[in-house]
Amino acid sequence: MSKPLEIPTMDMENKEVLRRIEITGDMLLNMGPQHPSTHGVINFLVQTDGEVMKRAIPEVGYLHRSLEKIGERCTYNGYMPYTDRVDYIAAMFANQGWAMAVERLLGLQVPKRAEYCRVIACELNRISSHLISVGTMAMDVGAVTPFPYALREREFINDLLEELCGARLTYNYLRIGGVAFDLPSGYEDKVSTFLDHFEKILDEFNRLITYNEIFIKRLAHLAPIPAPMAIDYCLVGPNLRASGVNFDVRKALPYSVYPEFDFDVPLGKGEVGTPGDSWDRFWCRVEEMRQSCRILRQALAQMPKDPAIMGKVPRKIKVPEGTEAYSRIESARGDMQYYVVAGSGENAHRVKIRTGSFTAMGIIDALSRGLMIADLVALIASLDVVAPEIDR
Amino acid sequence: MQGFLDNLIRNAGHDPATWPYTQFVYLAGMAVAALIVINFAAIASGIFSWAERRVAARIQSRVGPNRVGPAGFLQWIADAVKLLLKEDLVPDEADQFLFRIAPYFMMVGFCCVFVTLPFSHSLIVADMNIGVFYIIAVTALIVVGIIMSGWSSNSKWSLFGAIRSAAQIISYEIPGGMALMIPVMLAGTMSTQGIIRAQGGLPWQWFLFDNPAAFAAFFIYFTSALAEGNRTPFDLPEAESELVSGYNTEYSGMRFSYFFLVEWGNLWVMSALAVTMFLGGWQIPGLSPERFDALTGGTAVVAEIGSLLIFALKTLFFVFVVMWLRWTLPRIRIDQMMSMCWKYLVPASFAGVLFVAVWMLIVNAAPWLGLAMRFTLTAVGALTIAMFALRVLKNIRDTGDKFDFTSNW
Numbered sequence: 001m002s003k004p005l006e007i008p009t010m011d012m013e014n015k016e017v018l019r020r021i022e023i024t025g026d027m028l029l030n031m032g033p034q035h036p037s038t039h040g041v042i043n044f045l046v047q048t049d050g051e052v053m054k055r056a057i058p059e060v061g062y063l064h065r066s067l068e069k070i071g072e073r074c075t076y077n078g079y080m081p082y083t084d085r086v087d088y089i090a091a092m093f094a095n096q097g098w099a100m101a102v103e104r105l106l107g108l109q110v111p112k113r114a115e116y117c118r119v120i121a122c123e124l125n126r127i128s129s130h131l132i133s134v135g136t137m138a139m140d141v142g143a144v145t146p147f148p149y150a151l152r153e154r155e156f157i158n159d160l161l162e163e164l165c166g167a168r169l170t171y172n173y174l175r176i177g178g179v180a181f182d183l184p185s186g187y188e189d190k191v192s193t194f195l196d197h198f199e200k201i202l203d204e205f206n207r208l209i210t211y212n213e214i215f216i217k218r219l220a221h222l223a224p225i226p227a228p229m230a231i232d233y234c235l236v237g238p239n240l241r242a243s244g245v246n247f248d249v250r251k252a253l254p255y256s257v258y259p260e261f262d263f264d265v266p267l268g269k270g271e272v273g274t275p276g277d278s279w280d281r282f283w284c285r286v287e288e289m290r291q292s293c294r295i296l297r298q299a300l301a302q303m304p305k306d307p308a309i310m311g312k313v314p315r316k317i318k319v320p321e322g323t324e325a326y327s328r329i330e331s332a333r334g335d336m337q338y339y340v341v342a343g344s345g346e347n348a349h350r351v352k353i354r355t356g357s358f359t360a361m362g363i364i365d366a367l368s369r370g371l372m373i374a375d376l377v378a379l380i381a382s383l384d385v386v387a388p389e390i391d392r
Numbered sequence: 393m394q395g396f397l398d399n400l401i402r403n404a405g406h407d408p409a410t411w412p413y414t415q416f417v418y419l420a421g422m423a424v425a426a427l428i429v430i431n432f433a434a435i436a437s438g439i440f441s442w443a444e445r446r447v448a449a450r451i452q453s454r455v456g457p458n459r460v461g462p463a464g465f466l467q468w469i470a471d472a473v474k475l476l477l478k479e480d481l482v483p484d485e486a487d488q489f490l491f492r493i494a495p496y497f498m499m500v501g502f503c504c505v506f507v508t509l510p511f512s513h514s515l516i517v518a519d520m521n522i523g524v525f526y527i528i529a530v531t532a533l534i535v536v537g538i539i540m541s542g543w544s545s546n547s548k549w550s551l552f553g554a555i556r557s558a559a560q561i562i563s564y565e566i567p568g569g570m571a572l573m574i575p576v577m578l579a580g581t582m583s584t585q586g587i588i589r590a591q592g593g594l595p596w597q598w599f600l601f602d603n604p605a606a607f608a609a610f611f612i613y614f615t616s617a618l619a620e621g622n623r624t625p626f627d628l629p630e631a632e633s634e635l636v637s638g639y640n641t642e643y644s645g646m647r648f649s650y651f652f653l654v655e656w657g658n659l660w661v662m663s664a665l666a667v668t669m670f671l672g673g674w675q676i677p678g679l680s681p682e683r684f685d686a687l688t689g690g691t692a693v694v695a696e697i698g699s700l701l702i703f704a705l706k707t708l709f710f711v712f713v714v715m716w717l718r719w720t721l722p723r724i725r726i727d728q729m730m731s732m733c734w735k736y737l738v739p740a741s742f743a744g745v746l747f748v749a750v751w752m753l754i755v756n757a758a759p760w761l762g763l764a765m766r767f768t769l770t771a772v773g774a775l776t777i778a779m780f781a782l783r784v785l786k787n788i789r790d791t792g793d794k795f796d797f798t799s800n801w
Contacts, residue, residue, distance in 0.1 A: 027548065029548050035636065036636060037634070050555075051552075051556075051726050051727075138722065140634075141722040141723060142624060142625065142627070142631060142721075142722040142723025142724075143720070143721060143722035143723075144448075144452070144719060145451055145452050145719050145720060148452035148453065148454060149452070149453070152453055200790065203790065204787070204790065207787065208720075209722070212721070212722060214625055214721055214722045214723075214724050215722045217724065217725075217728060218722060218723075218724065218725055218728075372725060372726065372727065373552070373634055373635075374628075374631065374634050374723075374725050374726065375725070377634050
């Protein structure tokens with residue numbers, strides 16, 4: 001099924017070609033960086049013939065904040081708040097990736113209760129991130145109402161996370177070796193009350209939008225990604241699983257305490273269209289929220305009683321120069337990887353962050369050919385790209 | 393209108409045919425009527441802008457504008473004042489003349505419709521014998537304004553919106569117009585008042601339940617009206633997630649407010665037309681038009697107000713339905729919209745017209761069949777509403793009404 005694809009290059013020459021296109025009769029449309037549905041500051045150079053696109057080239061880099069370089073200048077602990085900004089929709093995962101990378105650098109053991117706190121915080125964050133994703137996707141397709149519904153539920157999660165760590169967006173909750181705070185008293189009850197409420201809302205959400213006839217008509221068969229192509233383009237997370245590839249870092253390369261939980265990995269089956277189409281990517285996220293609820297319920301039930309939430313972290317984190325560590329976690333946007341090389345002082349020599357959104361941008365050019373302008377918006381939304389995660 | 397003015401002149405003791413100032417009275421009458429109608433349109437669309445935001449907010453479990461006046465009712469005045477006072481920006485690159493003039497085309501196309509739209513038994517500016525034809529004709533003027541605004545803005549997003557709008561409105565005029573032909577055939581006249589008079593006050597006397605084709609024609613008309621009014625699921629010309637804001641992207645201030653005045657005012661136009669053509673208009677149940685005409689004095693005034701209220705309530709119900717649809721449904725794609733029009737609605741509307749022609753012959757021969765069909769279809773309609781209500785009740789039972797806004801209303 002995998003057909004050879006020419007990998008587009010995004011050099012200046014290419015852009016010049018596009019600019020010259022206007023003379024040939026096609027239209028060059030600059031979609032972004034100020035466009036309501038590019039999900040942040042991204043520019044798409046769109047070559048169109050009327051409504052039909054011939055090509056859409058993503059132009060990234062508008063939101064580059066040199067986060068990797070900053071990581072080389074800060075101390076290991078000091079970099080934690082910066083990782084929140086890697087992906088501000090799902091900041092907890094970036095925290096966890098960094099914490100795990102440095103813990104591996106130090107060979108630290110994290111207390112069990114801290115791991116459970118991390119899982120609870122991360123899965124809550126996964127739900128809130130997916131809510132944004134499915135809500136904005138519905139909005140990009142023109143249904144405005146699911147978005148406030150999703151945001152309303154997200155508010156509950158924000159309240160829960162605020163109670164946990166004091167922040168609603170950039171949490172800075174994790175610490176190297178543990179977590180900053182233990183669960184507040186009565187937190188388990190609050191989370192399970194929310195989950196009881198939320199699982200019903202998911203059904204309502206499905207009735208409202210997921211199985212809406214127009215919504216299915218818009219998204220089924222739209223930009224299907226066959227499994228080999230998804231692997232070729234290095235897609236991760238729900239985008240990859242929607243194509244039917246069973247790869248979830250939580251299952252495939254277990255980390256933290258995830259092996260102790262029983263959950264499924266939703267795979268796109270092409271229920272209403274082709275496997276791997278945009279509707280499958282949407283559906284995968286909805287189902288992942290359900291699975292996160294399952295994980296949360298188990299985590300709350302199995303929470304260890306031992307109150308220790310911080311491992312034995314040295315006051316000054318200093319490791320031999322050149323030591324390498326690597327962490328891989330399943331973020332809301334897929335496989336997030338941190339690579340750290342220790343420097344001579346209290347900071348890293350090199351930090352590299354690999355994020356799901358960045359690789360997802362690469363496939364847009366290949367998928368966009370022959371789609372319509374309205375489809376490009378749905379395609380971008382279905383890949384769930386978040387601008388800060390692309391550029392870092 | 394003319395008859396009314398003639399009566400006034402006669403009451404003043406002159407003969408309208410010979411009195412030299414008749415034409416001036418006509419002119420003054422026209423000016424007053426135009427003032428009333430245009431102000432009605434403007435105020436109605438202003439109130440709808442408030443209502444739409446409140447309805448949308450309630451649907452989305454938000455509160456909506458509730459600061460200006462009781463329940464935020466005066467919000468539309470505040471918005472109108474703001475829009476009128478804002479700077480009227482014209483982009484440098486735009487075609488100045490066309491850019492400035494485009495909103496007026498839309499306003500004219502929109503206001504002209506109100507000439508033949510009835511409000512009650514005798515409240516109508518001009519009951520033309522080609523009323524329906526006239527309405528279909530003048531609404532096409534709106535598309536001229538949209539294309540002008542999109543083209544002259546010299547922005548690609550505006551151009552996209554304008555081209556989409558032109559394709560959409562011109563395509564949907566055909567099924568919409570054909571669907572309106574069915575009540576015209578049933579009534580035997582194109583006059584809007586004549587069509588209302590041919591119906592009755594009770595549901596089974598409406599053209600909606602007259603025969604299956606008319607029943608289908610109502611939905612074809614309603615779909616087409618949504619498309620012509622750029623309402624979701626057909627709001628492609630101003631699809632905010634794709635085209636920023638469509639044809640009005642570059643507009644600001646007063647000219648921008650004209651576009652939205654037309655959009656919201658169109659809610660009344662499309663709903664009032666649906667009520668006129670299919671739902672018995674201002675007919676009061678149990679009061680035939682002939683007996684209505686014969687009423688005099690106080691009873692006539694009461695009946696007039698009653699008919700006004702009935703017409704307004706029916707229309708406002710459909711205005712609400714249109715808002716409800718907008719905040720529930722996603723938007724369809726341009727190719728899907730076109731294929732829906734040309735592959736389904738156009739053939740269906742033509743088939744409906746043929747069916748009605750045959751049906752009228754059949755009913756002429758066997759009147760009991762027509763009566764039976766009316767009652768059957770009314771029962772089907774009632775059953776549909778009941779099933780819908782049950783479904784809604786089930787949904788409410790499943791998840792419950794999440795938030796109580798009574799304290800925040």
